[in-house]
Amino acid sequence: xxxxxxxxxxxxxxxxxxxxxxxxxxxxxxxxxxxxxxxxxxxxxxxxxxxxxxxxxxxxxxxxxxxxxxxxxxxxxxxxxxxxxxxxxxxxxxxxxxxxxxxxxxxxxxxxxxxxxxxxxxxxxxxxxxxxxxxxxxxxxxxxxxxxxxxxxxxxxxxxxxxxxxxxxxxxxxxxxxxxxxxxxxxxxxxxxxxxxxxxxxxxxxxxxxxxxxxxxxxxxxxxxxxxxxxxxxxxxxxxxxxxxxxxxxxx
Numbered sequence: 450x451x452x453x454x455x456x457x458x459x460x461x462x463x464x465x466x467x468x469x470x471x472x473x474x475x476x477x478x479x480x481x482x483x484x485x486x487x488x489x490x491x492x493x494x495x496x497x498x499x500x501x502x503x504x505x506x507x508x509x510x511x512x513x514x515x516x517x518x519x520x521x522x523x524x525x526x527x528x529x530x531x532x533x534x535x536x537x538x539x540x541x542x543x544x545x546x547x548x549x550x551x552x553x554x555x556x557x558x559x560x561x562x563x564x565x566x567x568x569x570x571x572x573x574x575x576x577x578x579x580x581x582x583x584x585x586x587x588x589x590x591x592x593x594x595x596x597x598x599x600x601x602x603x604x605x606x607x608x609x610x611x612x613x614x615x616x617x618x619x620x621x622x623x624x625x626x627x628x629x630x631x632x633x634x635x636x637x638x639x640x641x642x643x644x645x646x647x648x649x650x651x652x653x654x655x656x657x658x659x660x661x662x663x664x665x666x667x668x669x670x671x672x673x674x675x676x677x678x679x680x681x682x683x684x685x686x687x688x689x690x691x692x693x694x695x696x697x698x699x700x701x
Contacts, residue, residue: 488568517636520626530557550696589670603689604625633656634650658681661678
């Protein structure tokens with residue numbers, strides 16, 4: 450009997466992407482609702498306090514709430530998704546197929562990202578209108594926005610496969626989300642934070658994501674974007690490598 454050769458990587462990705470997307474066709478309304486309502490309320494509430502501080506503080510409110518939506522609706526959902534796959538034995542099924550672990554993670558992340566895009570556009574446009582900010586979207590946003598989402602996807606997948614139950618993974622994920630929003634200049638400008646929180650923020654990918662998004666969505670571009678992009682790319686490599694080591698799979 451001839452052994453069936455694995456599909457090329459791009460075909461593996463496409464098939465898994467369609468599987469992941471179809472699995473969430475019933476939940477896209479919930480994703481759009483929670484990914485839009487929560488950050489919009491955050492923009493209204495924080496914006497009412499930040500108006501006196503000027504456009505710079507308002508830019509932190511807008512982009513910080515966009516990062517919050519990414520954390521809750523991208524990283525958080527991937528935590529729950531991979532925790533459920535592990536508990537239900539679906540990862541054991543995928544392990545029997547001639548596919549790569551990282552392709553599965555990338556396909557799941559891409560599916561969630563596609564479902565998140567409508568919420569992102571609403572939060573970005575609606576938040577800018579509420580805060581009276583003028584968007585200056587740079588073409589590099591097409592690269593930077595996915596670059597900000599992928600590290601969170603890797604962290605979400607890693608946490609999802611690291612805990613015994615989805616409940617444990619979700620609880621730790623919510624705690625991590627709060628910490629990533631609280632440390633560093635994500636929602637609040639650095640001059641309004643204690644120095645130790647600013648320094649702790651350098652350990653969080655959310656800090657670099659917020660900085661990169663502010664530059665490509667509101668401007669201006671600075672050399673800091675190179676640092677932000679490099680750190681985010683390193684976070685992608687590290688998180689995907691860790692989940693590749695942690696996820697149970699067949700022997701190569």
